[in-house]
Amino acid sequence: MGGKNTLVFTDQNFESEVLKSDQPVLVDFWAEWCAPCRMMAPTVEALAAEYAGRVKVGKLNVDENQSVTARYQIRGIPTLLIFKGGEIREQYVGATSKDVIVKLLEQHL
Numbered sequence: 001m002g003g004k005n006t007l008v009f010t011d012q013n014f015e016s017e018v019l020k021s022d023q024p025v026l027v028d029f030w031a032e033w034c035a036p037c038r039m040m041a042p043t044v045e046a047l048a049a050e051y052a053g054r055v056k057v058g059k060l061n062v063d064e065n066q067s068v069t070a071r072y073q074i075r076g077i078p079t080l081l082i083f084k085g086g087e088i089r090e091q092y093v094g095a096t097s098k099d100v101i102v103k104l105l106e107q108h109l
Contacts, residue, residue, distance in 0.1 A: 005048035007058030011067040017056065019086040024108045025056040026101070029072075029079040031063050036095040037078045043098045047105070055105060084108045 009017055009027055018025045028044045030037035041059075048057035062069040062077055072081065072088070082090035082104055090104045 003045035003048060005052050005057065006045050007048075007056060009058045009060040009065070009068070011065045014060070014065075014068045017058070018083050021056055021083070023054065023056050024089070024105065025058070025083040026051075026105060027081045027083065028057075028059045029062050029069065029074045029077050029081070030059055031061060031077055034077050040078050040095050043101065046098065047101060051105065054109060080104075082108060 007017060018027060026044075026047065028037075028040065030040070044057060044059065047055075051057060060068060062074055076093045078093075078095060080090075080092045080096075080101065081088050089108050092100065092104065
């Protein structure tokens with residue numbers, strides 16, 4: 001469920017793609033059965049296109065990647081985490097507007 005600019009994060013690539021990234025990373029924790037997650041998908045893809053080259057944007061399926069999901073204690077989805085320097089800098093739980101996410105991202109560029 002990613003577009004051409006949206007990365008797919010997994011338990012296997014999370015450390016290399018997210019924690020060791022030299023750019024800020026927006027991670028969308030989602031699941032196929034989650035209606036608000038599906039509602040957020042076009043927004044996440046738009047952000048991936050707009051911030052290409054400046055921010056990594058990707059999705060992590062909580063059903064398929066339970067190790068990372070448990071590690072960050074994801075209990076509600078969608079959950080958006082912004083990582084920078086291997087640490088969580090922002091967290092937003094629930095569906096939200098693109099404007100809210102942009103404000104969170106802009107603080108870390």
